[in-house]
Each structure stands twice: as C-alpha cells, then as structure tokens.
Amino acid sequence: xxxxxxxxxxxxxxxxxxxxxxxxxxxxxxxxxxxxxxxxxxxxxxxxxxxxxxxxxxxxxxxxxxxxxxxxxxxxxxxxxxxxxxxxxxxxxxxxxxxxxxxxxxxxxxxxxxxxxxxxxxxxxxxxxxxxxxxxx
Numbered sequence: 001x002x003x004x005x006x007x008x009x010x011x012x013x014x015x016x017x018x019x020x021x022x023x024x025x026x027x028x029x030x031x032x033x034x035x036x037x038x039x040x041x042x043x044x045x046x047x048x049x050x051x052x053x054x055x056x057x058x059x060x061x062x063x064x065x066x067x068x069x070x071x072x073x074x075x076x077x078x079x080x081x082x083x084x085x086x087x088x089x090x091x092x093x094x095x096x097x098x099x100x101x102x103x104x105x106x107x108x109x110x111x112x113x114x115x116x117x118x119x120x121x122x123x124x125x126x127x128x129x130x131x132x133x134x135x136x137x
Contacts, residue, residue, distance in 0.1 A: 001060055008122070009060040011129065015121025016056065019114035020049045027107065036104055044097075044104035048111020051093055055086050055115055 001009070024045050031038040062082035066075035090112060097103045 001064055005060045005064050009056050011122045011125040012056050012118040013053065014125045015118035016049070016052050016114040018121060019117035020045060020052075020111060023110060023114070036106075037101075040100075040102055040104040041107045043102060044107025045111045047093065047097065047103055048108040049114070051090065051108070052112055052114050052118070054089070055112075056118065058082055058086060 024042060027041045028038060031041050062079055066079050069075045069078060094105050094108060097105055
C-alpha cells in the first residue's frame with residue numbers, strides 16, 4: 001500500500017476506534033436492560049472491531065489495486081469481488097458465533113457499523129493529524 005492509502009486507513013481506523021470505545025461504554029448500562037452478559041457483549045464488540053479493522057485494510061488494498069490495475073472493467077470487477085468477500089466474511093463470523101453464549105452476535109453487528117463511523121470521522125482526524133504535523137515542522 002502507498003503511504004497515502006496507509007494514512008487514509010489510519011484515519012478511518014481512528015474513527016472506528018472512537019466508535020468502538022463509545023459503543024463499549026454505552027453497552028455497560030444496556031447489558032442489564034437487555035438481559036445479556038456484559039462479557040458477551042464486550043467480546044462481541046472486540047470480535048467486530050477485529051472484523052472492521054480487516055475490512056478497512058481490505059478496502060484500502062482493493063481501492064489501490066483498482067486504481068493502478070489498468071482496465072476499468074477489471075477494476076470494477078475487483079472492487080465488487082472484494083466488497084462481496086467482506087460481506088461474506090461478516091456472514092461467516094455471525095454464523096460461527098450464532099449460538100455462542102460467550103460472544104454476542106448483536107454486538108458484532110453493531111460493532112461493524114463502526115465502519116460507517118470511521119468513514120464519517122475521516123475528515124476530522126485528517127484535519128487534526130495534518131494540523132499537528134504542520135505545527136511540528
């Protein structure tokens with residue numbers, strides 16, 4: 001991956017991390033209301049965080065491959081295949097933990113919504129980190 005793509009993935013990852021922290025803290029009071037174990041919810045959030053991190057990295061790789069891949073039809077096909085593989089990975093993870101008492105599937109799905117949060121928070125973190133970099137020079 002190029003330096004710019006790694007930087008973009010880092011900024012999105014920071015947005016995802018902020019979302020996951022807020023989700024973990026919000027899960028504490030709601031665990032009792034929903035009659036779930038706090039440990040199963042937190043483990044579900046952790047599994048979802050790992051899944052989202054992999055998705056962000058895969059999005060960066062597939063975007064860069066499609067930009068420098070040559071033909072537009074091949075690039076479009078590659079992006080579609082990677083998108084379907086990311087969705088398939090989510091379905092496989094949910095299917096694996098569907099009947100688990102120790103990992104909450106709802107928490108995994110809620111955690112995957114952090115991908116959207118990371119995309120929305122990207123401009124903010126880009127502005128913050130690039131501003132810090134300019135002040136140091």
